[in-house]
Amino acid sequence: MDVELLLRVYPFFLEAALVTVQLSVLSIALGLVCGALGASARLSQLRILRFVGAAYVSVIRGTPALIQLFILYFGGPQIGIQLDAFTAGVIGLGVNIGAYMTETIRGAIIAVDRGQTEAARTLGMSRGQAMRNVILPQALRLMIRPLGVNINAQIKGTALVAAISVVELTYTAQRYIASTYKPFEMFLLAGMIYLVIISATGAAIAWLDRRVAIR
Amino acid sequence: MSTTESEMAGNGPMIDVKNAAKRYGTVEVLRGINLQVRKGEIVAVIGPSGSGKSTFLRAINNLDPLSSGEVWLEDVQVNKPLTSYQYERHINRVRQDIGMVFQHFNLFPHLSVRQNITLAPRMLKRLSKQEADGLAEQQLRRVGLIDRIDFMPSQLSGGQKQRVAIARALAMQPKVMLFDEATSALDPELVEEVNFVMRQLAESHMTMIIVTHEMGFAQDVCDRVLFMDGGMVVEEGSPDVIFRNPSQERTRSFLRKHLKGRN
Amino acid sequence: MGLDFGVVPGYLGALSVGAGWTVVITVLAGAFSIVAGVLFAVGGLYGHPLIRYPVKAFVWLFRGTPLLLQLFLIYFGLVEIGIDLNAFVAGVIGLGLHFAAYNADIIQAGIVAVDRGQTEAGRTLGLSRYQTVSRIVVPQAVRDVVPALGNNMIALLKDSALVSVIGVAELTLSAQLAISKTFRPFEFYFAAAVFYYVINLCLEAALSRIERRMEAAR
Numbered sequence: 001m002d003v004e005l006l007l008r009v010y011p012f013f014l015e016a017a018l019v020t021v022q023l024s025v026l027s028i029a030l031g032l033v034c035g036a037l038g039a040s041a042r043l044s045q046l047r048i049l050r051f052v053g054a055a056y057v058s059v060i061r062g063t064p065a066l067i068q069l070f071i072l073y074f075g076g077p078q079i080g081i082q083l084d085a086f087t088a089g090v091i092g093l094g095v096n097i098g099a100y101m102t103e104t105i106r107g108a109i110i111a112v113d114r115g116q117t118e119a120a121r122t123l124g125m126s127r128g129q130a131m132r133n134v135i136l137p138q139a140l141r142l143m144i145r146p147l148g149v150n151i152n153a154q155i156k157g158t159a160l161v162a163a164i165s166v167v168e169l170t171y172t173a174q175r176y177i178a179s180t181y182k183p184f185e186m187f188l189l190a191g192m193i194y195l196v197i198i199s200a201t202g203a204a205i206a207w208l209d210r211r212v213a214i215r
Numbered sequence: 216m217s218t219t220e221s222e223m224a225g226n227g228p229m230i231d232v233k234n235a236a237k238r239y240g241t242v243e244v245l246r247g248i249n250l251q252v253r254k255g256e257i258v259a260v261i262g263p264s265g266s267g268k269s270t271f272l273r274a275i276n277n278l279d280p281l282s283s284g285e286v287w288l289e290d291v292q293v294n295k296p297l298t299s300y301q302y303e304r305h306i307n308r309v310r311q312d313i314g315m316v317f318q319h320f321n322l323f324p325h326l327s328v329r330q331n332i333t334l335a336p337r338m339l340k341r342l343s344k345q346e347a348d349g350l351a352e353q354q355l356r357r358v359g360l361i362d363r364i365d366f367m368p369s370q371l372s373g374g375q376k377q378r379v380a381i382a383r384a385l386a387m388q389p390k391v392m393l394f395d396e397a398t399s400a401l402d403p404e405l406v407e408e409v410n411f412v413m414r415q416l417a418e419s420h421m422t423m424i425i426v427t428h429e430m431g432f433a434q435d436v437c438d439r440v441l442f443m444d445g446g447m448v449v450e451e452g453s454p455d456v457i458f459r460n461p462s463q464e465r466t467r468s469f470l471r472k473h474l475k476g477r478n
Numbered sequence: 479m480g481l482d483f484g485v486v487p488g489y490l491g492a493l494s495v496g497a498g499w500t501v502v503i504t505v506l507a508g509a510f511s512i513v514a515g516v517l518f519a520v521g522g523l524y525g526h527p528l529i530r531y532p533v534k535a536f537v538w539l540f541r542g543t544p545l546l547l548q549l550f551l552i553y554f555g556l557v558e559i560g561i562d563l564n565a566f567v568a569g570v571i572g573l574g575l576h577f578a579a580y581n582a583d584i585i586q587a588g589i590v591a592v593d594r595g596q597t598e599a600g601r602t603l604g605l606s607r608y609q610t611v612s613r614i615v616v617p618q619a620v621r622d623v624v625p626a627l628g629n630n631m632i633a634l635l636k637d638s639a640l641v642s643v644i645g646v647a648e649l650t651l652s653a654q655l656a657i658s659k660t661f662r663p664f665e666f667y668f669a670a671a672v673f674y675y676v677i678n679l680c681l682e683a684a685l686s687r688i689e690r691r692m693e694a695a696r
């Protein structure tokens with residue numbers, strides 16, 4: 001274990017980790033928006049929206065995130081979409097995780113829906129009122145844990161943008177592996193940073209989950 | 216006093232439990248139990264819930280090791296103090312001679328009836344497939360389930376499952392059979408088919424220790440009855456004595472509760 | 479520049495060969511990940527401490543870090559310790575180990591959920607610890623977690639695209655080769671996406687057949 005080397009390079013890894021965190025935060029935020037929209041579409045009264053929602057989920061979940069990212073970043077200019085690598089990364093990753101979050105959110109709503117809607121409707125609430133006042137507050141609690149699984153996956157998923165040369169943690173590790181020939185050290189250094197980010201996020205989600213748990 | 220081991224094997228008891236004690240932390244579950252079972256003898260163990268019957272039975276094949284005391288199967292000490300490697304080999308050998316039947320059957324759900332029975336003989340006794348199949352058929356005939364040989368456990372009723380579990384234990388040709396409330400998980404109408412198999416086994420002079428809540432069955436089938444309470448043997452004797460004329464008040468009050476409702 | 483899908487048919491042969499390799503990689507890495515997953519699960523639960531703790535550390539590390547990072551480690555790391563594997567082998571091992579860590583977690587949960595009575599019944603018959611685990615507990619655990627393992631295999635198929643980054647010739651790389659000649663990234667990545675989508679559908683169909691058959695065998 002070349003400790004001296006680790007001490008010399010770790011500031012660059014920390015800098016890169018900041019990019020990984022930014023990518024994570026932004027893509028997860030976008031993913032939540034896509035997920036909320038996707039779930040609304042899939043649960044909509046309108047057939048066309050239901051179809052669009054289902055197609056979104058099926059296409060995104062049926063193909064590799066890397067290919068989606070490449071289509072956006074390399075293929076985008078052909079159809080007039082010119083993005084820098086970081087922005088393409090955020091949008092590509094966000095739209096991708098959004099499809100998984102769509103299913104998470106939909107699952108939570110369906111789990112609550114049975115029985116509860118009927119109960120709310122018998123009280124005279126409209127479908128929209130029942131959704132807002134009865135279903136969603138309960139579903140939000142139910143979806144925290146499974147969304148946490150999506151978020152955990154997405155933090156690791158941000159490494160994909162190394163393939164379009166965004167200077168984040170994995171890209172940095174790769175560059176240092178190539179220049180120092182110390183793959184184990186570089187892997188451990190980057191790996192530990194990922195684990196710290198993931199553990200901290202996991203702890204935050206567990207805290208949130210306890211806070212809102214139905215007792 | 217100085218009997219040799221080989222002499223013991225000839226005349227000594229099949230099972231000899233000496234001063235069995237068991238603690239969980241500070242709770243004493245067994246407090247010094249002695250029991251000798253002769254070859255071919257059938258012993259019932261009765262007593263209130265939590266009195267330590269299962270713990271005692273499971274100590275005999277060392278599934279729940281004793282805190283102190285000794286268990287002997289003929290001239291072999293079951294709970295011999297050994298290094299863990301030697302103990303593994305020793306106990307796996309000894310357990311082949313001690314069949315056990317559980318309250319919840321514990322059939323292997325991923326294996327057919329045939330495979331449930333042949334697994335251990337094939338792995339441990341190195342029987343060929345034909346030999347093991349023959350053995351399975353023989354044991355299944357004995358419990359009246361030869362037509363279910365290729366069923367999966369999930370396709371059997373509770374009573375049938377328990378009969379297969381008995382056949383599985385018998386296929387190892389054990390010297391002793393232990394039963395821990397073999398019928399208490401069964402619907403009442405299924406109890407008799409299992410009792411019938413156990414009666415047959417008794418008639419074939421199998422050595423058996425039977426933990427049961429069925430006083431009638433214990434009275435009919437067993438040579439001797441142990442009444443346990445609070446981790447001790449309170450009273451022991453022939454079924455006639457224990458069920459008709461027990462000397463201890465605790466036995467009487469237990470039997471009053473348990474014989475009530477029986478015709 | 480606009481789109482012109484007319485260039486794609488000329489490369490369908492090359493893309494199909496790439497797709498074939500993607501299937502091969504998925505099957506090999508998938509099989510490896512399940513076998514290794516079982517071994518890690520058993521080692522992590524029952525192993526001697528000298529096996530147990532390294533296995534736990536490995537599973538923790540490989541579940542908590544990105545696949546791409548692991549691929550770089552294995553591709554360059556093996557060369558570093560004098561094992562010069564080609565990219566294909568490194569890719570299969572990397573994918574396999576990554577998913578083995580996930581499978582191990584699932585299988586461990588399955589093992590823990592197997593009724594204690596099953597172990598007792600095995601031990602009572604005289605089976606050793608090892609025999610009981612391998613013949614009675616693990617088969618039931620694996621059977622119970624087949625749907626979850628299937629989900630991992632679907633994820634593995636899609637993540638196999640990542641091995642193109644270390645230069646493994648599969649579907650994504652064959653699309654990139656076509657792009658390097660035609661300068662038409664949209665068309666060829668789109669075509670690759672269609673291939674992946676179809677393979678994914680086939681895999682899902684195969685998995686649901688397996689699940690139904692196992693359900694019926696109960």
Ligand SMILES: Nc1ncnc2c1ncn2[C@@H]1O[C@H](COP(=O)(O)OP(=O)(O)OP(=O)(O)O)[C@@H](O)[C@H]1O
Pocket residue numbers: 239242244262263264265266267268269270271
């Ligand atoms: N693993 C354990 N840890 C602590 N206490 C235990 C454990 N197993 C059993 N006991 C205690 O030991 C006592 C005897 O239990 P045992 O199962 O032997 O009773 P039993 O006579 O078989 O009862 P039942 O008729 O309900 O089956 C009980 O008080 C029980 O709570």
Ligand SMILES: [Mg+2]
Pocket residue numbers: 268269270395396
């Ligand atoms: Mg009991």
